[in-house]
Amino acid sequence: MLSVAVDLLARDGVAGFTARRIATEANTSTPAIYELFGDKSGLVREVFFEGFRLLRRQLDAVDRSDDPRADLLELLSRYRGFMRENPVLSDVMFSRPFTDFEPGPAELDASGSVRIFIVELVSRCIEAGVLRGDPTDVAHVLVALVQGLAAAENAGRLGTSIESVDRRWALAVKAAIDGLSGQRSKGAS
Numbered sequence: 001m002l003s004v005a006v007d008l009l010a011r012d013g014v015a016g017f018t019a020r021r022i023a024t025e026a027n028t029s030t031p032a033i034y035e036l037f038g039d040k041s042g043l044v045r046e047v048f049f050e051g052f053r054l055l056r057r058q059l060d061a062v063d064r065s066d067d068p069r070a071d072l073l074e075l076l077s078r079y080r081g082f083m084r085e086n087p088v089l090s091d092v093m094f095s096r097p098f099t100d101f102e103p104g105p106a107e108l109d110a111s112g113s114v115r116i117f118i119v120e121l122v123s124r125c126i127e128a129g130v131l132r133g134d135p136t137d138v139a140h141v142l143v144a145l146v147q148g149l150a151a152a153e154n155a156g157r158l159g160t161s162i163e164s165v166d167r168r169w170a171l172a173v174k175a176a177i178d179g180l181s182g183q184r185s186k187g188a189s
Contacts, residue, residue: 001026001033005047006054009088019043044092051086051093056113058082068124069177075121076146076173083150090154094147118143131180138180145176 004026009017019040023030037043059082062075083090093111119139125131131138149172152158159165 001028001036002046002050005043006050006089009047009092010086013088014091017044047089048092051089052111052114054086054089055079055082055093056117059114059117062121064124068121068128069130072121072125072130072142072177073173075118076142079143079146080150080153080169083147084153087154090147090150095151115139115143131177132182133180141180142176145172 001022005017005022008022008025012021019030019033022043023033026033033043037046058078059075062071062078065071119135122131122139122142123135126133126135126138149158149169153165153169158168
């Protein structure tokens with residue numbers, strides 16, 4: 001049912017996300033959904049958790065090499081890819097479009113494994129002299145950058161061509177990495 005719910009959300013958005021539609025597509029009953037998840041907010045809660053599990057799987061594909069900067073850039077690219085491929089799910093995870101779902105401590109902790117993974121890669125960059133600063137602070141800055149750029153890209157506000165969007169991504173990421181390393185950004189490479 002959870003897989004069907006995530007697929008339905010991706011296909012039909014928040015407006016089409018109803019227990020009845022999920023039940024129909026999962027070949028089950030609406031009461032079965034309520035029995036399993038409690039209510040719609042319980043189902044949204046599980047979709048929220050599933051989003052972070054899927055994001056973590058995407059980020060786990062980043063191989064650790066001898067180049068921590070390249071690894072970090074790959075992580076940021078995969079994060080972007082996840083948000084591009086899952087815009088509505090990303091919205092549930094980061095913007096919370098459902099009025100009947102307010103994340104509590106457990107939901108906020110769901111992003112913990114993702115956060116720890118990113119902080120670890122940032123820490124490697126700091127240890128290698130690629131970046132400066134507190135690893136948690138730097139990770140928050142980079143995640144906010146990726147989420148903001150991805151939201152703008154998904155909304156069509158980052159450019160009208162793939163080339164312009166990619167160029168702006170490269171410029172922003174290079175400026176952030178250079179700024180966090182103490183270097184001056186001279187444009188996208």
